Amino acid sequence: MLAQSITDLIGNTPLLKIPSHVHGLKNIEVYAKLELFNPWGSVKDRTAWGILKPNLDELNNKIVIESSSGNTAKALQMIANLYGSSLKTITNRIKVPEAKDVLRLIGTQIQELPGKSDCYDPHDPNDPIVYIEQEIAKDPEKYIYSDQYFNDLNRKIHYDTTGKEIVDDLGKVDYFIGGLGTTGSTLGAAQRVKEYNPDLVTVGVVAEKEDYIPGIRNHDETLEVGLFNPDFYSEIVTVNSHDSLEAMMKLIKGAGLLAGPTTGASFLGAIEYLKRIDSTLTETKKAVFIACDRVEWYTSYIRERKPEWLGESPSESWKDKVTIDKQADISINEIIQWIDDNKPLIVDLRQPISFKTAHIPDSINLPYDHLDSMLNTTNPFCTKQKILLVCPLGEKSALVASYLKNRNIDAYNLQGGINAWRDQDLSLERDL
Amino acid sequence: MFPLTPVIASHIEETLSDENKIHEWMRAFGSPLNLIYPQAVVDNLSQFQKVFWSHKIKGEIFYAYKANKSVAILKQLAVSNAKVDVASEKELQKVLSAGFVGQRIEATGPKNNSFIRLALLHNVVLNVNSPQELETIIRLRQQLGMTSSTPVFIRLKEFNSSKVDIVQKDAKFGFSIEEAKKTIEKLKDSKDIEFYGFSFHLPTISEQERIVAIEQSLTLTLEAIKVGLTPRGINIGGGFSANFLKDEREWHDYISAIKDSLIDPNRPSMSWNQSGLGYWAEKGKIRGSAKFSDFYRSYDQFEELDKVLEAKAPTFGIVNQFLQENMLTLFIEPGRSLLDQAGVTLARVVSINTSLKSETVVFLDMNRSHMNSIELEFMSDPVVIGSKNRASKSATDGVFLSGNLCLPHDFICRRKIFFKEELEPGDILAFINTAGYFMDFTESETIQHPMAYKIAIHSSTWSLDEKYEPKFN
Numbered sequence: 001m002l003a004q005s006i007t008d009l010i011g012n013t014p015l016l017k018i019p020s021h022v023h024g025l026k027n028i029e030v031y032a033k034l035e036l037f038n039p040w041g042s043v044k045d046r047t048a049w050g051i052l053k054p055n056l057d058e059l060n061n062k063i064v065i066e067s068s069s070g071n072t073a074k075a076l077q078m079i080a081n082l083y084g085s086s087l088k089t090i091t092n093r094i095k096v097p098e099a100k101d102v103l104r105l106i107g108t109q110i111q112e113l114p115g116k117s118d119c120y121d122p123h124d125p126n127d128p129i130v131y132i133e134q135e136i137a138k139d140p141e142k143y144i145y146s147d148q149y150f151n152d153l154n155r156k157i158h159y160d161t162t163g164k165e166i167v168d169d170l171g172k173v174d175y176f177i178g179g180l181g182t183t184g185s186t187l188g189a190a191q192r193v194k195e196y197n198p199d200l201v202t203v204g205v206v207a208e209k210e211d212y213i214p215g216i217r218n219h220d221e222t223l224e225v226g227l228f229n230p231d232f233y234s235e236i237v238t239v240n241s242h243d244s245l246e247a248m249m250k251l252i253k254g255a256g257l258l259a260g261p262t263t264g265a266s267f268l269g270a271i272e273y274l275k276r277i278d279s280t281l282t283e284t285k286k287a288v289f290i291a292c293d294r295v296e297w298y299t300s301y302i303r304e305r306k307p308e309w310l311g312e313s314p315s316e317s318w319k320d321k322v323t324i325d326k327q328a329d330i331s332i333n334e335i336i337q338w339i340d341d342n343k344p345l346i347v348d349l350r351q352p353i354s355f356k357t358a359h360i361p362d363s364i365n366l367p368y369d370h371l372d373s374m375l376n377t378t379n380p381f382c383t384k385q386k387i388l389l390v391c392p393l394g395e396k397s398a399l400v401a402s403y404l405k406n407r408n409i410d411a412y413n414l415q416g417g418i419n420a421w422r423d424q425d426l427s428l429e430r431d432l
Numbered sequence: 433m434f435p436l437t438p439v440i441a442s443h444i445e446e447t448l449s450d451e452n453k454i455h456e457w458m459r460a461f462g463s464p465l466n467l468i469y470p471q472a473v474v475d476n477l478s479q480f481q482k483v484f485w486s487h488k489i490k491g492e493i494f495y496a497y498k499a500n501k502s503v504a505i506l507k508q509l510a511v512s513n514a515k516v517d518v519a520s521e522k523e524l525q526k527v528l529s530a531g532f533v534g535q536r537i538e539a540t541g542p543k544n545n546s547f548i549r550l551a552l553l554h555n556v557v558l559n560v561n562s563p564q565e566l567e568t569i570i571r572l573r574q575q576l577g578m579t580s581s582t583p584v585f586i587r588l589k590e591f592n593s594s595k596v597d598i599v600q601k602d603a604k605f606g607f608s609i610e611e612a613k614k615t616i617e618k619l620k621d622s623k624d625i626e627f628y629g630f631s632f633h634l635p636t637i638s639e640q641e642r643i644v645a646i647e648q649s650l651t652l653t654l655e656a657i658k659v660g661l662t663p664r665g666i667n668i669g670g671g672f673s674a675n676f677l678k679d680e681r682e683w684h685d686y687i688s689a690i691k692d693s694l695i696d697p698n699r700p701s702m703s704w705n706q707s708g709l710g711y712w713a714e715k716g717k718i719r720g721s722a723k724f725s726d727f728y729r730s731y732d733q734f735e736e737l738d739k740v741l742e743a744k745a746p747t748f749g750i751v752n753q754f755l756q757e758n759m760l761t762l763f764i765e766p767g768r769s770l771l772d773q774a775g776v777t778l779a780r781v782v783s784i785n786t787s788l789k790s791e792t793v794v795f796l797d798m799n800r801s802h803m804n805s806i807e808l809e810f811m812s813d814p815v816v817i818g819s820k821n822r823a824s825k826s827a828t829d830g831v832f833l834s835g836n837l838c839l840p841h842d843f844i845c846r847r848k849i850f851f852k853e854e855l856e857p858g859d860i861l862a863f864i865n866t867a868g869y870f871m872d873f874t875e876s877e878t879i880q881h882p883m884a885y886k887i888a889i890h891s892s893t894w895s896l897d898e899k900y901e902p903k904f905n
Contacts, residue, residue: 111598112597115641209684210684225717351754392756
């Protein structure tokens with residue numbers, strides 16, 4: 001296979017038959033439309049290409065503007081890059097840090113929307129669409145507004161390609177299940193599949209309101225989506241992120257599909273709906289759901305919800321075995337005399353920026369984070385020199401001093417730390 | 433049926449359980465009547481302080497007095513270790529007479545000369561809104577021949593971050609970054625002004641925006657230290673959440689019902705005259721944003737402060753550690769969140785009418801000025817305290833609560849409220865948790881209806897608000 005352009009690789013994705021022990025249905029064959037095979041890894045590659053392809057000339061001198069929190073933004077940016085353009089996304093929905101990192105990496109300008117106001121101004125429109133329109137109005141010649149939530153090209157590309165491919169591969173399909181974000185992929189593809197089988201049942205999947213599933217909206221949010229046509233769906237199933245992740249793991253472990261949380265949600269929505277009718281069937285039916293993207297850029301999302309799956313047991317630390325040694329404490333009342341008598345090396349454990357702003361005269365800065373990792377293997381002090389450790393409140397320094405004392409370092413702790421020092425009006429120096 | 437069941441603290445439950453007492457009060461003081469619980473404010477204060485202690489940072493709390501005019505709350509806070517934030521000359525006079533001394537008072541908001549003068553003479557901390565206001569303060573100091581220096585916070589209106597780009601709304605209060613830098617230079621050799629630190633007050637509850645603002649304040653604070661000033665800390669204002677509702681699901685269902693009713697005209701209306709409470713339907717799609725704040729919050733105000741202190745600022749690391757390391761105090765100015773569960777508004781049902789479009793409208797003996805926080809809707813259901821020996825009849829639909837003004841738009845709640853039973857004239861409705869901004873922020877004697885009485889409730893007894901004697905633990 002030889003591709004002339006990366007965009008030639010968009011679409012023509014395979015269908016994967018999910019083993020029956022993974023979905024547990026007796027009379028229904030379940031197929032995943034592997035949209036994660038697209039070149040940038042998601043179903044949105046089609047959406048972005050479908051919207052930008054008719055406007056490629058304009059990419060010479062315009063930039064793309066969109067409200068996208070992830071995959072659409074990524075695909076728009078990749079296409080824009082090819083044509084010397086770029087993307088600005090205005091959103092408050094990027095909740096996955098990896099997604100943000102990748103977008104920044106490939107050159108997307110991310111602008112966040114202001115949060116909901118608690119000091120209410122009845123004259124403030126407070127509407128994301130208004131912000132985008134204001135931004136475009138400032139310089140109408142500058143932007144192409146891809147408008148994925150209202151743009152019919154989003155639906156059309158899935159009618160032209162995704163739906164067609166499913167019919168070509170499977171013929172008659174009885175059930176079609178998709179997560180509802182912009183609702184373009186489910187609507188477009190299902191319309192095409194329905195032309196082949198007018199009895200097609202289409203099921204939309206949304207998230208619970210108090211929950212968050214990437215790329216999928218909740219009931220209220222779908223009401224704001226221009227492409228959303230509630231009458232098209234036989235049923236809209238609500239799923240939560242916890243169960244969606246469990247379903248995702250079934251696909252990963254049982255079907256060999258490295259699916260992400262959104263695919264898990266669509267799969268779960270499919271099973272929830274289909275299991276109710278499975279036992280009433282007398283002949284075999286076919287169901288298709290969209291496997292929209294892969295798992296890799298959701299690890300922090302998963303860690304928040306299923307930390308045990310990432311199974312990080314904390315490694316041993318020098319701190320585990322320290323007992324605080326009161327002998328190491330020097331009280332603030334005797335500190336000046338003690339420094340005069342002992343001429344210690346004064347080691348300040350705070351961050352460099354804090355140290356530069358104010359510190360005890362003649363001290364050096366060894367930030368705690370560095371020392372912390374160092375102490376697991378070694379320490380930077382000699383046994384002949386007295387050491388006075390200083391931290392904000394004398395807590396971390398007490399820990400370090402006690403540990404070092406045990407290692408034959410003549411280490412001491414300034415009780416109360418730099419705060420106590422300042423409260424006594426003792427002299428501080430700053431470096432500019 | 434879409435109820436919004438309020439959270440009711442036990443001290444409020446206790447009052448409401450004595451129905452005879454409630455009816456007696458209503459006869460004696462008229463409708464509406466406000467109940468104030470000064471001890472609840474002290475409890476909230478100590479919970480905020482516990483958060484500061486748990487993070488081992490120095491924290492100072494300025495009670496935003498504008499949130500409620502109660503004198504009882506002021507008197508109780510005057511004998512605690514709270515400080516107070518005033519926004520007008522009259523507020524300043526009131527807190528002085530309640531027992532706060534100048535060092536415990538901060539003056540915020542737009543200030544006229546007599547407000548500034550009184551603040552200067554009492555050595556009140558001035559939270560300065562503009563470079564010009566700073567000029568005025570210096571000029572008035574000279575007129576007064578003041579020798580002691582005047583403590584100030586410099587309020588910021590501009591927050592930049594190299595890490596996050598946020599669409600900025602326009603802001604009318606405060607100094608730009610450039611102006612703040614010039615001011616630091618100007619103040620470094622000043623004997624007149626003692627620079628307390630930078631302050632901000634965000635009009636948003638977004639965690640991310642707050643962190644960006646904190647980061648900006650800290651950046652400028654370090655610059656101030658570099659030129660030789662000794663700021664005490666940063667003032668991050670108020671805007672802490674308070675949760676009003678018991679059930680998250682009820683909250684979500686209610687909002688869905690408003691939106692669904694706008695899209696499908698066959699559904700019963702959830703807002704008076706389908707006004708939508710900030711939402712509207714355009715070509716079958718919902719647009720707009722809510723004219724109410726989130727009455728359900730999954731975390732409380734103390735957890736919110738906790739989160740701020742634990743948050744990681746992109747450049748400076750964890751906020752609490754940075755404050756510790758630089759020996760900075762964190763000042764906050766809570767209003768609503770400090771008054772959580774400290775007030776109830778009682779109102780009597782006067783009459784009930786059926787509207788042209790067959791909605792039930794319940795007329796209360798109170799008006800919009802008695803429960804209005806800048807047009808924000810009160811999104812928690814009042815508790816019904818029935819008149820004696822009344823028959824009970826199950827309600828079949830929700831109702832709208834109208835006020836007693838001769839204006840078509842005078843509603844106490846323009847959202848539909850679903851009571852279990854039909855209301856009757858003489859019933860008393862108890863709105864829970866109205867102390868913060870709802871009770872008296874816009875109260876007026878419009879069409880010569882009287883202002884509401886306030887009574888202060890404490891352990892076993894009660895008094896008129898202004899006759900309250902502070903309690904000592």
